[in-house]
Amino acid sequence: xxxxxxxxxxxxxxxxxxxxNCCRWPGDVHVTGREISVIAEFLGISEHAFVxxxxxxxARRTGLSIIDQPDGACIFLxxxxxxxIQAVKPEHxxxxxxxxxxxxxxxxxxxxxx
Numbered sequence: 001x002x003x004x005x006x007x008x009x010x011x012x013x014x015x016x017x018x019x020x021n022c023c024r025w026p027g028d029v030h031v032t033g034r035e036i037s038v039i040a041e042f043l044g045i046s047e048h049a050f051v052x053x054x055x056x057x058x059a060r061r062t063g064l065s066i067i068d069q070p071d072g073a074c075i076f077l078x079x080x081x082x083x084x085i086q087a088v089k090p091e092h093x094x095x096x097x098x099x100x101x102x103x104x105x106x107x108x109x110x111x112x113x114x
Contacts, residue, residue, distance in 0.1 A: 014111035015099050020081025021108040022096050026072030028058040028065040030092045036064070042088045066090070 031039070036040055040050035051064065058065040067075050076084040083089055097105055 006071065007026055014109075015114045016096075017110040019085070019110035019114060020077060020083055020107075021110065022093075023077040023081070024071075024073040025102070027073060027102075028060075028092075029090060030058060031055060031066060031090050033065050035088075035090045038088045039085055040089075041070075044084060052079065093097050 036047055036050055036055070039054075040047045043050065045053075054067055055064040057063075058066050067074055069077070074083075075090075076089075078084050083093075092100075097109055097111055
């Protein structure tokens with residue numbers, strides 16, 4: 001899994017087109033305690049159930065990440081590009097690709113320059 005990198009030095013900003021390609025990229029989608037509460041409430045389950053059913057220890061063992069489907073896609077990705085938790089998705093998701101990205105992300109992502 002490539003390390004994430006910050007916005008490039010050009011300062012370009014991108015607008016997500018909700019293609020879902022970043023959701024199919026395996027890796028850590030970090031969730032905070034507050035995000036766990038919000039997502040669990042949105043799903044109508046307890047925080048404990050959310051943690052047990054939808055998270056795992058992240059690769060660096062510093063917190064929790066949302067689990068992947070067997071093919072590496074986010075567990076909340078449905079169909080081609082529908083995020084089941086779009087209304088309450090984690091900041092980690094909201095930040096892509098402007099707050100963070102990975103080498104080669106432009107080959108997969110359909111975001112447009114703004």
